[in-house]
Amino acid sequence: xxxxxxxxxxxxxxxxxxxxxxxxxxxxxxxxxxxxxxxxxxxxxxxxxxxxxxxxxxxxxxxxxxxxxxxxxxxxxxxxxxxxxxxxxxxxxxxxxxxxxxxxxxxxxxxxxxxxxxxxxxxxxxxxxxxxxxxxxxxxxxxxxxxxxxxxxxxxxxxxxxxxxxxx
Numbered sequence: 001x002x003x004x005x006x007x008x009x010x011x012x013x014x015x016x017x018x019x020x021x022x023x024x025x026x027x028x029x030x031x032x033x034x035x036x037x038x039x040x041x042x043x044x045x046x047x048x049x050x051x052x053x054x055x056x057x058x059x060x061x062x063x064x065x066x067x068x069x070x071x072x073x074x075x076x077x078x079x080x081x082x083x084x085x086x087x088x089x090x091x092x093x094x095x096x097x098x099x100x101x102x103x104x105x106x107x108x109x110x111x112x113x114x115x116x117x118x119x120x121x122x123x124x125x126x127x128x129x130x131x132x133x134x135x136x137x138x139x140x141x142x143x144x145x146x147x148x149x150x151x152x153x154x155x156x157x158x159x160x161x162x163x164x165x166x167x168x
Contacts, residue, residue: 027064028032029074032081035061039088052092066116070126079116079129083109084135090140099148106144107153110137114160 039054062081070078086109093102116130118120141154 026068027061029065029071029077031083032058032061032065032085035083036088048092048095052089052096055085055088055092059089061085065114066126069123073125075123075125076129076132079113079126082112083133086137087140090144094148095145099144100151102153103144103148104153105138106137107151107157110134110141110157111160113137114157142157 035054035058039051039058042048042054043051051150058081062078062085065078066082086105090102090105093099093105113130113134117127117134119127122130138158141157145151145154
């Protein structure tokens with residue numbers, strides 16, 4: 001399972017590398033930025049399916065950025081990439097008339113940030129970045145409810161203790 005709680009595909013570049021004893025290739029912020037640029041270009045050309053595919057790739061990169069130890073001093077950038085990618089994919093899901101999928105994704109994003117804040121194994125800078133960016137996912141959850149009505153995944157994410165009670 002990945003950080004989003006979805007089963008991992010049985011054959012990925014990382015699993016293929018691991019099967020022959022090679023470590024997974026680390027994700028980088030420049031990779032994420034290039035993928036986001038491709039997504040934006042596809043969206044501007046009206047190729048929404050391609051834009052969604054690139055946004056999902058960017059989300060996978062952002063998840064890997066956070067899974068691996070983020071570069072020192074770039075923790076906030078890695079968390080920002082994670083949040084932006086979740087929000088962009090959710091927006092495209094809503095545009096594709098899939099508000100249910102968007103609600104689940106937004107709930108997972110908020111829950112992931114809550115988990116990072118509470119995880120003592122994470123460095124302080126990463127936990128603080130997750131706490132700060134939790135305001136954005138919280139606002140996205142509330143905006144989704146205003147636009148599309150209540151959803152169990154959003155209710156669960158909002159009831160998950162929130163980030164407000166945790167100090168930075």
